[in-house]
Amino acid sequence: MGNFDRSMSLAGEPPKALNTGQKLAVLVGMTGMGILILQLFNLNLGNSALWLTISIVAIFTGIIWFSQAAYAHKHKGIKNDGVWFKSISSRGVLAWMGGIALTGFYIVLYFYPQYLGLVKDGDNTGLIALFDPLSKGLSGNPASQWFVYGTMYTVAILAFGAKFIWKYRHNKYEQLRTVSVMFFQTAFAFFIPEIMARLNGDLPYYDLKNMWPLNYYNFERYRINGFIDSGSVGMTMLFFGIISIFVISPFLTYKYGKRWYCSWVCGCGGLAETAGDSFRQLSDKSKFAWKVERWVVHSVVVFVTLMTTAVIYSYLGNDTSKYWLTKTVFISGVAVILTAVFAWVMIYKREELAKDAKYGAIGYFTIIAVLIGMHFFSDSANIFIFKAETLRTTYSFLIGSIFSGVIGTGFYPILGNRVWCRFGCPMAAMLGFQQRMFSKFRITTNGGQCISCGNCSTYCEMGIDVRAYAQKGENIVRSSCVGCGICSAVCPRGVLKLENGPEKGRINSQDVLLGNDVDLMDLVNKK
């Protein structure tokens, strides 16, 4: 397509043109954004509480009105008309402008918060000052750049969540998981930590649903001290942080696949599924991208494991009489756990791993070698020649800021909405590993009904070529699948179903699709 000019009309062709309702909604929403932008220039509007309220109400109203104008008059069903004609959702000018604006915002947010109006010792100005009344009302503290970001993030998930629910009003699965991410964002990421800060000032900010390694800083010295100093509440939170890694998360992933986290709970996933929904079709489906994904995301896992081990190692002591957890105990413990996981996989799950087993082994032995090296060639301040702190800041800069924020979200309109989750998130990689090896979750392919149309692959935000499996009659069991359910929703032939069933026969590869009546035993015996 696109070899000939369709029309010179500036009005745009259906279905990409906005209707009147949508245009007015954009005006209202942009007015809300405009108030925030004016604040950036430190324009003193007076009464911050009022203007903030007006701004947020306008943004909400704009987005919800827009959704109403887009979907209310249509029948329930798939609403992808014109996705590839609209500039914003097909890498057009609007998409690039949006991407650059978002990326710029993230750079300022992470590295130059003073331009947002953050004042270290004194009253905030500009945009951040606008949020002071809300922050003081919740936690008693003045706003920070993170509070501004957290508030906007929550507003985005709630407003675009409502849009998504409207768009998928025929699909209960989509609605429920969206309500779930809206809830977890609002309660766990936004309100609870603020309120806890008010109740107990020593507690580190803790979004309970955010577990290591996504929350890579959870076991840093200042946080551990904060937890310990806060008595039983703090200890409970620390304990929860640990069991969520080793017990809660493996159990839920076994039962439901990693979707319980990535599409139902996670804040990054929450934003991707709501505000990022318009960009899911932009993910790269090529085999090359899949290769890059596996190398990059697993490297991040190795990095975060080593970094966290090094950071904890650096503040532990050597004297067993003072505290049982010494450097030696800790590092041996890490090695034992890793070895147990590695041995278990190699013994029981070799086949699932297939040719990736080699890479897994290389990764495992590298980590072990580094751990041993760490113990013998490091002193209390340095890990090899690096300071543990340097490792941590490097990770925090490269992965925590650049990858998850600037690229992960800033590039939504160009690379798709799950770039971070797919290429960078160590949590997703670990859950994914388990999903592939040890879980009841799969996407079942319905016999021979696939017509290879490609809607599933196109709308897979994780860049999985779903069709490649479906057209062979194979179930989809992929570590990267976040279980958003959109492939199943957009399938025009009812071929795909996300479900949790027995592990046996979960991965089925078939020589001949259902439909051709062959003597299957005959076929098997000939091989």
Add this chain to the structure above:
Amino acid sequence: MDHIVIIGNGISGVTLARHIRKLSDKRITIISAESDYFFSRTALMYVYMGHMKFEHTQPYENWFWKKNRIDLVNGFVEKVETDSKSLLLKDGSAISYDKLIIATGSIPNKFGWPGQDLKGVQGLYSKQDLEMLEKNAPNKKVCNRAVIVGGGLIGIEMAEMLRSREIPVTFLVREKSFWNGVLPAGESAMINEHILEHHIDLQLDTNLEKIISDENGRAKAVVTDKGETIECNVVGLTAGVTPNIDFLKDSGIELGRGVKVNRFLETNVKDVFAIGDCAEQHEGIGSRRPIEAVWYTGRMMGEALAQTICGNPREYNPGHWFNSAKFLDVEYQTYGWVFSEHSKKNNEHHFHWRHAYEKICITVAFDKDSHQFLGINTFGIRMRHEIFDQWLTENKDIDHVMTYLKDANFDPEFYKLYEDEIVAKYNTDFNKNISAKKKSWKRIFSIA
């Protein structure tokens, strides 16, 4: 080494090529004039609607063909010379073969309507048809109205496409109710309602008389057999398809409506085969038609013939019939045979359930004497292929189907389930006392 030449790069030809490659090292060439690479024909509509770009309809990346040593030739075969085993292409080149497979698909039917070759009159089958529609009907300003002639699956898809750009559509359907040669009355009636809901001007029991030209040789209106003249810019001819075999006329290959083949998909000429839409069985297999222009049968023929060509002769032996489609927002699946009132035999009885207000319904066909389950049509509920396939193989009766219907449900999680309501209606209709059994993973997966 045998040179296998396949004319046509649709689902049948490509499936054949892939399976031959799996089974052997033979040299494989695929010739197509339609597109460089295989794409999914059924997905063309989504390109016009903006759901996908054309490249998304291609199931394999472009490197796939070279890697699997499948040579692709972009060319149009004008002549087949079976004596010298060679093909003549439009550009003058020749290709010789050891085995030839004709997989050229179909072309839209034209029934000799006056004006059927005017500009703005087109079918919807090939990539070129899609490109033409993009020119003929880019938006509602260029195309004030389109008239679609022929009430089948392609017709309703074309209507959906045009409506996505808010182009007014008149839909002329010969039958008294949409697709009622295939669908039982209740289902057909439901789809009629759904078509109207989408603001499509559905004119049932109406035939095209002629298409009127403007001064530039473009269609400007159609006249129906009701005497009505409907002004329009585009006329979609979607009254079925016919095998695309014109180039074989003097080849000595036996032709009927399609290329005549036996159960091994062999033609009357040695080393020449035909598969997919263009193949015509001497006699229909079971209740199937001699020509099956369906995605799945094309694929199955490709699978079967690959075995034969690689020295493991196998008949084309399709199992239980299945098919699927989507009528605007309503998904349709069918397993086994459910015939419409027009074509069903006396022994076939139906149980029909329809939701009070949603566009959801099912029809189950069974033998009135033995109560054997014959088939099911489902609209707006997804069902499991494997389960019905097994029930059909095991000749289960309809009571069994009703009892275990929950196992067959394939709707996404958390969807509202209707099996209890369905079974209650069944009990009332047939004076039975069946209670639907809880869904069992054990039963579901003992099958696969």
